[in-house]
Amino acid sequence: MPLPLPLTPADALTRVIRPAFELLPSKMGGQRAEILMLAIALQESELANRVQKGNGPARGLWQFELGGGVHGVMTHPASRDLARKVLAARACPATERGAWLALAGDDLLAACFARLLLYTDALPLPTIGDVDTAWKYYVRNWRPGKPRPIAWPGNYELAMTAVSSAGESA
Secondary structure (H helix, E strand, O other), X not given: OOOOOXXXXXXXXXXXXXXXXXXXXXXHOOHHHHHHHHHHHHHHHOOOOOEOOOOOOEEOOOOEXXXXXXXXXXXOOOOHHHHHHHHHHOOOOOOHHHHHHHHOOOHHHHHHHHHHHHHOOOOOOOOOOOHHHHHHHHHHHHOOXXXXXXXXXXHHHHHHHHHHHHXXXX
């Protein structure tokens, strides 16, 4: 059963992102990943929508589209095997459509897919506090149709504050 929406950044961090990291290799965790993932979720869904507004094609708190992020995660050499393992752990069909449909009801799966999409980028995660590089990283990987650059600094700041307030992951 998914958590009720909207989520606070603190709840998204402690009840979604950090538990999702337990399904992935330990090298994928850490504060840089937490901040970027939380900022992207705030940017994409405002932690308030699991289906794109107006019943659009994007699903999950990170708003993955079937032919976009889902396809990318499930076919990229860096992420495809990990994606299959996560799908098996979440009892989800290991098909692009099965994963896409599940994203709207499984926040941990959505968080894993978000981290896996970031993992496909050849560049390292941005350093903490580097808002501009984090923005470029987000735009390059999510390719948002309506990017909303004005909202990014505030969302990034909210993410940094939530991660700082929550302390180190357990």
